[in-house]
Amino acid sequence: MRNPQKARVSILDAAERAFAELGYGGASIRGIARDADVNQAMIHYYFQNKDQLFDEVIDRRAGAVNAQRNDALDRLFAEGVPTLEELMEALLRPTIEMGHDESRGGSAFARLVVSFSNSADERSRNMAIEHYDPIARRSIAAMRQVLPELDMAAAVRAYLFSISVALSVMARTGRAARLSDGLCNDSDTEETVSTTVAFSCAGIRALAKQAVNQFDENVE
Amino acid sequence: MRNPQKARVSILDAAERAFAELGYGGASIRGIARDADVNQAMIHYYFQNKDQLFDEVIDRRAGAVNAQRNDALDRLFAEGVPTLEELMEALLRPTIEMGHDESRGGSAFARLVVSFSNSADERSRNMAIEHYDPIARRSIAAMRQVLPELDMAAAVRAYLFSISVALSVMARTGRAARLSDGLCNDSDTEETVSTTVAFSCAGIRALAKQAVNQFDENVE
């Protein structure tokens, strides 16, 4: 009965690392308990079972980052219609910054999300539907407001492409450094944000143009 | 001694599905054996242990797709320096087509690669180094040949961004369809290739321009 809050948090932290590194099936309650320095039964005491523990691991970070993104959208559209660059930075920065903040799970949570957002099993689908579809729909609508020539299908693709780029830089596997002989530093947050935003915006505009061209071809 | 070839292949197929859906730790030899309709011991007879089974699952597809990509590069540069669009299509098409070909693992292998290419554990790093770094280095060099203003760091980022987009569409989780109310069809191979190439090329050119601008700022 020493410190229930601290126990809860250190279990969540350890679980986050374990799920990220080993996957859901590979992570073990025993290993998590050892890593968190708590008795094994404490995990069931606080989180009932492995499934709910996993849910709370996701909840904690996804809730925070999506609140940030929603706030940024609110602020942006309060002053009229923003530029595409402003919009995409508002959407991608919170994700990338969390991936760079070790006090908030850092790249471990990022790898966890990347891995599950590209899976098709039921647990993954439920996670996407519950935690990421709402902000996705709002973002897609916002993109079309900023870039009206973007049709629905193109906007959905553009959003998913952009997110997949942001998640991959958030995951920070060290591969960029390896392939560039250390020239590429994936822990510089500002450079990563500006690079990711530049890449995404150019790509999105290309998809918008592609849609317009297809339309032209059809009417000719 | 009925059909060793068929047994091997059906084990590999079942393992591919299992690893993709459940992760390395979540997939079980027992489950794979059941799914492949072979005795559990056959898996150890053919593949020694779980680790080597995993390796061979990756080997089979990665070897095939990378051979295709290398061939495409050979052909492309035999006739001089190609356009960026030609280069990126040569690199991305084999990946995307494999993700759409159910007779070659389809989206299961894609999800497997996505998940492991964004992980940082030793198994994942070894997989990337062994199977994907060589073609990555060659591709990055080719990109810089096509677009000389792309510096090394930008080229590495551009390549990793493009690959992450291609992998995400290859994974086909059905999310695009869900978010677009069925408007977005992620199983149309040609549309996916052209969209992915268009997005990537525009993004890459933006990174090249960004590098030039930074250079301008420095000399001013």
Added chain:
DNA sequence: GAATTTATCAAACGTTTGATTAATAGGATC
């Protein structure tokens, strides 16, 4: 057609898994 190799099987190995239990310690409340 005997000897040898390859392929397959059912059963068991010891270990680890997620989960539960019964007992207990710590602080607060009365």
Added chain:
DNA sequence: GATCCTATTAATCAAACGTTTGATAAATTC
């Protein structure tokens, strides 16, 4: 200081895990 709720512990459970075994059937070799 007895009561009570919260927090924590060690011990235990059945099930599932990866792997090994010994036996056997089928094919190949000589």
